[in-house]
Amino acid sequence: MVAVFNKQHGFTLITVLILTSMASLVVLSSLRENIVQERLSGNFQKKLNSRLLAEKGVFEQAKLLQQTLNREGVLAVDDLINKTNLASGTGIIASDATFSATLAKNPDGELEIASLGQRFEGDAQSNLVARFGIQGAKGSSVFTNAMVGCKGVNLSGSGSIDSYDSSQGTYEETKSNDGDVSTIAGDSDVVLSGHSPIRGDVKASGVIYLNGSSPIIGNIHSNTGVYISPGSGLRVDGNVYTRGYYKHRGGRISGVVRANGDATMQWSTYIDNTQGETLDIMYGGTGDFKDTYNNQQDGVHYSNSKFNINPNVEPVTVADPTAPDYDPSNPDTNCDPLILPEKMTDIMAGITGYDSISVGPTQLFKFNTEQGFHSNGGSQIIVPTLADVFLFDKKIQNQSHGSHSKEYVFALDGLKMTSDGKMEVSGGDVILLIDGDFSMGGDTTLTIKKDSSLTVLITGKVNIGAGAKVITEQEGLTTSGHPSLSFYSSFNGVNGVQFSGAANLYAAIYAPLTTVKLSGSGELFGSVRGAVITSTGGSGAHYDAGLLKVQNGGKPSTPARIVFLGWSYKTPPQSEPSPAQ
Known part of the structure; x- marks a missing residue:
């Protein structure tokens, strides 16, 4: 027999080796790709964790802001930041998981919470900036709209109705579209x-x-x-x-x-x-x-x-007093949530005497919290009496020398200004209780100095004539939390409040039982609540949203709260590289 050798046995071994090498290469490549994917997933997870930590910083700081509002009531942005910064928005979940948040006010006057979340000793970082606004407690103030005509609103003037916020800036700087108009009593129309x-x-x-x-x-x-x-x-x-x-x-x-x-x-x-x-x-x-x-x-x-x-x-x-959930102290369901006639009776119960004031040609009459006197053209001096004014229960009267449990009140049976007579209010929160009428005619001027206010509680009519001027050096609320000028009228009749002036007027007007008539060419800044509101001529109305912060007896239907406006992520700042060794 002749032996036949199979030379292909060696080639099979080489083939197996080649295939094994190729499989090894595929496996190694797959392992390398898996390692890359795992590292990418790990980095993404760390980044996601740092972002969640940054969000937690925002939520924790927002919670502190809301707690401040619950404790203090509605505050300006700067005041809210100052009072909240006493607390901390920093936290540690674990040794390698931290967050910290800081408060600031941006150029638009909004609250900003800047939060930094970190994982693995700063190996992963996320910066987050959230924007918030402040919404006043609905119902805590009786001045919630530009105009509330409980039984009707008739607007036929040429002046615009809108809003602004005196606590944030001037009318031109902060004007917005919150000049709401409403009625309360059943079947009460709005005619525009x-x-x-x-x-x-x-x-x-x-x-x-x-x-x-x-x-x-x-x-x-x-x-x-x-x-x-x-x-x-x-x-x-x-x-x-x-x-x-x-x-x-x-x-x-x-x-x-x-x-x-x-x-x-x-x-x-x-x-x-x-x-x-x-x-x-x-x-x-x-x-x-x-x-x-x-x-x-x-x-x-x-x-x-x-x-x-x-x-x-x-x-x-x-307004439906028969409703099971009717709340007479809610300004959304009751025209007179302050129950003003009853409150006025309580204040007047302790008054034993009334003065009359007439300010005529070339005369200047000055008021501060402790006395009223003619500084020019007369010798009359009147002093206040102490009374318990419900409007000051939560915001005490800013008095010239210290404070008392009751308020200094000037009791008058009338106040009349004629010709070019002038009156000036300074030195704190001045309160007039007028059991009669208040009128300004001719070329008269009422000036309310900065950091002072005038509160007029009146049973009669208010009439500010065509030539009269009311100058409030500081619009909005004083440091004690009261409007620079406010009228509270318990008059029950027609045209209890009339404004026909050509000059602008800042005032918070509360006259739920009478007609409020605006017929001048001057602009009204503030808020109006009346039984019926009529506006003719060129008089416009610009609601001051800062009046939502007034605490004068209305029961909040919703609490003050911070409102989320939006957020944006920022790239964490890069640290400087260390010098080469």
Whole structure:
């Protein structure tokens, strides 16, 4: 036999070695990729942990801010920062997990919380900046809106209605669209027939009549119905809510319409629905839409059954003493939450005598908390009596020399200023109790010095005439927390408060039982609450949101709180490299 050698046995071994090497390379490559992925996942996890720690720093500091508000009430941003910085927003969860937060005010006047979260001794860091605003306690102040006409509001002037915040800056620096107008008593209408915009929401327990040519920059909300007169252009820059009917005869609505009753739209009427809601309009009654082309959405006319759906429209809160949850101290449900006539009777019970003051030609009468006197053109000197004024229960009177458990009150049976007479208030919080009328006519001037205030408690009429001037050197609240000028009227009759001045006036007006009439060309800064409010001429109203901080007896329906506005992440600062060894 001839032996035959198989030379391929050696080649098989080489093949196996090659395949084994290739498999090893694949495995090593896969291991290396897994290691990279694991490291990336670890870095991501560490970064995520540091970000969560930074967020925890924000939440902890925000909690401290809210605790300060709960303890102190509404504060200016600077005061809130100062009082909160006494606490700490720093924490340690573990030796390698820490967070720290600091407070500051940004250029826009907002609260900023800057928080740093760190893991693994700073190997992973995240910086986070959160922005917050302060929302006043709703109901803690009776001055919650630009205008509250308990039984009705009639605006036919040419001055605008808007808002600002004196605690944050001037009107020009802080003006905004919170100039709300409302009614409280059942079936009380708001009639708007002026030629200037209202920059705020309008709420009425009765009908809202839009007869004017300028728009409402905000939502309108009625329990009874909404009527929009013929006209063109933008009529409501917001949404329309009504539990009754909706009649639209001209112009545009930028938002949507929700009506529980009948809906009527004439030619050249539009619902723009700029927010892209599912339905432009919803109505629970019958529909009558004249404009075939404009009164439709995506080719479907508003008369189609898809729009004829009864929406859920919340009612406007009204005064209802028979309601089981009725609270007479809530300014949203009671026109007179202070129960002023009763409180005035209590104050006057201890008064034994009253003075009369008349300030005439070339005369100057000065008030401080301890005396009133003619410094020019007379010799009369009056001194106050001590009385318990409920308005000062939570914010004590700023007095010239120390303080007492009661307040210094000047009791008058009338105050009349004529010709070019002048009156000056200084030295703290001056309180006038007038069992009669207060009038300013001619070219008279009332000056309230900085860090002082004038509170007028009155049973009669207030009349500030066309030539009169009221100068408040510091608008808004004093350091003691009282408005620089405020009127509290228990007068029950017609035109209990009249302002026909040509000069601007800062005042917080509380006259829930009488008509407040604004007929001058001057602007009113502050807030107005009256039984009925009528405004004609060029007088505008600019609501001071700083008055939400007044603590004068109203019961808070919601507490003061900080409101989250937004946040942004920042790259942690890079440390300087150490010098080479």
